[in-house]
Amino acid sequence: KNAWGKSTGYADTLIDKGVEEVRAQQLENWHNQQELRDKKREHAKFTDEFDKVTYEEDWRALAKFGVERNQDFDLNEAFGPVVAGDVIEDTVELHASYGGRAVWETKLRNEFMGFADFRMAFTADSSRDFEVHPTEGSIQANKDTEFIVKFAPQGPGVREATLVLETEDFKKTWKIIGSTA
Incomplete structure (x- = not known):
């Protein structure tokens, strides 16, 4: 069963190659999870870089x-x-x-x-x-x-x-x- 609500076609390709249907769907779900994880990491890296300021620009440094x-x-x-x-x-x-x-x-x-x-x-x-x-x-x-x-x-x-x-x-x-x- 597809846990992601959509099919990328990867499970169908694996089934055509002789992989069991349940195992093929597990692998597709795992690939979908990895893709989602990579997107989250990329987004987190982007927002971290966006928020960075140099020490001279950080007026809050005096209080720290x-x-x-x-x-x-x-x-x-x-x-x-x-x-x-x-x-x-x-x-x-x-x-x-x-x-x-x-x-x-x-x-x-x-x-x-x-x-x-x-x-x-x-x-x-x-x-x-x-x-x-x-x-x-x-x-x-x-x-x-x-x-x-x-x-x-x-x-x-x-x-x-x-x-x-x-x-x-x-x-x-x-x-x-x-x-x-």
Whole structure:
């Protein structure tokens, strides 16, 4: 029985050559399935090629890789030296043993719509025992950007740092105090 609702004549040719009618129809149905599969693959390949865009054309790539910058300009030139803002968001205390490490993680979003290029850095008078990552990138309004501050004391005592997140639209400042336990 023809499962495809039409006959290509292949089964009739096989029957004329002495192949059983059921087996001949099975082979015709199998050939019809292979033809349909090949057409689907060709169509899928065509649509995949149609949808391809280069990396430069893909405006969505910025959102996929987290903190890539939107624009290519020198943040230090645009923002000037790192200066604390008027309001301290929080005071963070980190404790680490001498030769050890303490970590503070925070997640932030852009206070305004869309994307904004940022610089995250310590003021010049901050202790060199602190580091922050990432130091620049793009902060989004609809997705958290994670910042990690590490304190690795190079000697005993208390260290202080002022951390500043700066965009063209806003500035946030934190007081970071690190001590050896």
